[in-house]
Amino acid sequence: MLLALVWILQIVSALLLIVLVLLHSPKGDGIAAIGGASQMFSSQKSAEKGLNKLTYIVSGIFLVCTLLLGFGIIK
8 A cells, every 4th residue: 555655656746846847937047046146136036946846856856756666665
């Protein structure tokens, strides 16, 4: 029962992660993103900040499910 729930959670989070990554802005920061200089001249909108937070949360859920299933912790 628990194994099936984790599998379902992983599949849903994987699909949601694909959609969230595709929703991100296509503009690239280039090499300025490494040093954080890209934030000097442009401000991030609140919708994009929320999208980033949601992407981090969903990727964390996906990572935890992958580790649980990969190492066989849940049987």
